[in-house]
Amino acid sequence: MIYPDFSSETNNSKIINEEKIKEHDGFLENTKEEKLMHSVIENDKNTIENGKIVNEMVDYGIRNINSSLLYENLVENYRNAEKLYGETLIREITGYSSDYLKKNIVIPEFRRELKNKINNKLNKLKEDEIIDKKGDMTEYGLKNASIVLCIEELDDLFSKGYGKKDYKKESHYGEKKDYDNFKINSRYKDIAIKRSVRLALRRNHNNINKKDLRVFKRDSKTKISIIYGLDASGSMKGLKLRKAKKAGIALAYKAIDERNDVGLMVFGSEVKKIINPTQDFKQILNALTEVRAGMQTDIGKTIRKSIDLFPKYGTNHLILITDALPTKGDKPKEDTIESAALAKENSITISLIGINLEEEGLELSKKIVEIGNGNLYLVKNLDEIDKLILEDYYSLK
Numbered sequence: 001m002i003y004p005d006f007s008s009e010t011n012n013s014k015i016i017n018e019e020k021i022k023e024h025d026g027f028l029e030n031t032k033e034e035k036l037m038h039s040v041i042e043n044d045k046n047t048i049e050n051g052k053i054v055n056e057m058v059d060y061g062i063r064n065i066n067s068s069l070l071y072e073n074l075v076e077n078y079r080n081a082e083k084l085y086g087e088t089l090i091r092e093i094t095g096y097s098s099d100y101l102k103k104n105i106v107i108p109e110f111r112r113e114l115k116n117k118i119n120n121k122l123n124k125l126k127e128d129e130i131i132d133k134k135g136d137m138t139e140y141g142l143k144n145a146s147i148v149l150c151i152e153e154l155d156d157l158f159s160k161g162y163g164k165k166d167y168k169k170e171s172h173y174g175e176k177k178d179y180d181n182f183k184i185n186s187r188y189k190d191i192a193i194k195r196s197v198r199l200a201l202r203r204n205h206n207n208i209n210k211k212d213l214r215v216f217k218r219d220s221k222t223k224i225s226i227i228y229g230l231d232a233s234g235s236m237k238g239l240k241l242r243k244a245k246k247a248g249i250a251l252a253y254k255a256i257d258e259r260n261d262v263g264l265m266v267f268g269s270e271v272k273k274i275i276n277p278t279q280d281f282k283q284i285l286n287a288l289t290e291v292r293a294g295m296q297t298d299i300g301k302t303i304r305k306s307i308d309l310f311p312k313y314g315t316n317h318l319i320l321i322t323d324a325l326p327t328k329g330d331k332p333k334e335d336t337i338e339s340a341a342l343a344k345e346n347s348i349t350i351s352l353i354g355i356n357l358e359e360e361g362l363e364l365s366k367k368i369v370e371i372g373n374g375n376l377y378l379v380k381n382l383d384e385i386d387k388l389i390l391e392d393y394y395s396l397k
Contacts, residue, residue, distance in 0.1 A: 036144055040151050049092055050130045051148025054141045056089035059241045061292045064135045065093075067122045071115050078105055086238055093121045146289035153246035153386065154253060162250070162390050182213035190215040223314040224396050225277040226255055227263040227306050228389075229299075230291060231322035232272060237293035240355055243382040244321050245288045247353075250386040251319070251393060252284040263309055267302040268294030269328045276309050298328035299368075300335035307346050316348045317374070317396055319389065323355035325364060333364055340371040351375045351392045353385065 039047035057065060062085065070093070073081040078101060082090065087098050094101065094117055104110040125131045130141040179192055192214045200212040228248045232241065252262045261277035264287050272294070273287055299320060310316040326332035340350055350372025352365045357378065369376045375395060377388040 032140070036147050040147050046128070047144065048148055050125065050128055050141070051144045053089060053092050053125065054130060054137050054145035055149055055242065055289070056086050056092070057137055058142075058145065058290060058292055059238055059245075060084070060086045060089065061237065062089075063137070065122065065131060066135050067115075067118045071118050074101070074114070075105060075111060078102060093118060095121075142286070142289060146285050149245065149289055150249055150285055153249045156246075157250050157253070157386060160387070162254075162387060178217040179214045180217045182210060182215050186215045192216050224255065224260040224317065225263070225310055225314055226251065226260065226317050226319060226393065226396075227265055227277060227309060228252075229265045229267060229302050229306065229318055229320040230288075231268070231297055231299075231320070231324070232266050232291050232293050233268045233297040233322075233324060234293050235297075235324050236322075236355075239382060240323060241291065241293055243385045244355075245291060247321070247386040247389040248288045249285060251389045252281055254390060255393060256281050256284075261311075263306075264288065265302055265306060265309075266291050267298060269296040269298055271298075271302055271305050274305070274309065277311065296328045297322065297324050297326050298332070299326040300332065300339040301328070303336065303339035303343050303350065307343055307348060310346070310348060315396055316346075318343065318348055318350045318372070319353065319392055320350065320368075321353040321355070321385070321389075323357070325358075325361045336364065337367055337371065340368045344371055344373065348372070349374045349396075351377070353377045353379060353388055353392075355379045355382070355385075 036047065040051070057063075070081075070085070073084060074090070074094075082098065090101070091097060094114060096104075096114075096117075101114075105114075122131070122135070125141075126133060129138055130144060132138055179195055180186075182191065195214040196208055196212050199214060200208045203212065205212060228251055230244055230248060236244065248264065255262045256279050259279070261279055262284055263277035264273060264275040264284055265271055266273035266287070273291065275283060275287055278284070299322065302320070303318065306318050326336050343350060350368055351374035352369050354362065354365050354376065357365060362378075365376050368374075375392055377392065379385055379388065
């Protein structure tokens with residue numbers, strides 16, 4: 001089944017309650033991290049800007065930021081510098097918009113001012129322990145980035161209404177559907193009291209005996225295990241990777257909140273990062289934050305590897321998000337199809353989120369989801385990726 005792109009919605013944004021995030025196991029682990037959380041929740045401008053800078057560095061594959069090199073790149077070839085660093089990172093560090101920089105970059109007086117601004121900003125990042133003396137991002141900087149990324153996505157998710165929980169709490173044993181006779185293995189809490197009383201009265205019994213007892217029949221709910229397969233090849237660099245990360249956060253938050261398990265596989269030419277299906281939201285969040293774009297794409301290897309990660313019971317589902325054909329291996333397309341068939345043999349369903357796929361990639365994607373008995377979602381508006389990811393999750397329930 002192919003789902004088209006959805007039109008975007010505009011809603012007023014409101015930061016979600018901090019307690020909602022704390023519900024997830026192990027999200028906060030020390031006082032320093034908790035202070036970061038409070039700073040973001042309270043909309044501290046400096047903390048949020050720092051988080052955005054680190055996220056941009058990661059998404060553009062920048063491991064080290066040097067004031068002299070950044071300045072030289074901006075002055076010598078601004079267009080090339082924008083491709084290297086991204087418009088947002090340049091704006092956050094210099095304080096100037098892209099248009100303003102383009103207009104004034106040739107003016108000597110402006111260049112001197114620009115150099116000072118870059119030096120001052122990077123020195124402030126060092127003071128805040130976001131980068132170290134060499135310009136490398138720190139562990140604390142990554143924690144800052146992960147919290148900002150999380151809050152941004154969950155805030156957006158709840159403002160759109162995609163993350164709301166049903167007020168009716170689901171039973172681990174399933175929902176009440178019909179009635180049955182009381183049996184030796186029936187649970188006392190499942191006794192349908194009103195139905196049992198009415199049956200006893202119809203039978204003219206003065207007391208309710210065992211044969212009068214009726215219990216609720218329940219539809220059993222199998223546990224869902226999902227693995228989010230994120231393409232981190234070079235073509236995903238920048239905004240596409242950022243939006244895909246946020247969609248992964250939305251999926252993990254929603255699924256784990258409903259006591260299902262979420263795993264992660266980050267793939268390029270190799271499977272770079274693996275997290276077995278878990279209910280540890282923080283582990284998924286931190287891993288997504290650190291994902292950097294690489295080079296080629298190997299979808300077949302990702303599908304095969306996922307087979308080993310899923311449990312042998314319940315509903316097992318793989319969601320792949322990519323913007324390109326597989327390019328690694330002698331016969332990448334054939335290998336991908338064979339891998340999808342192998343996953344099917346192991347009772348694993350596969351859905352695919354395709355970002356601006358070309359015709360050849362679209363045809364292969366159709367084959368993958370047909371074999372994998374899943375859904376194909378076509379993305380044209382990057383802001384809708386989280387919505388499509390959740391749409392696929394809801395289809396499993």
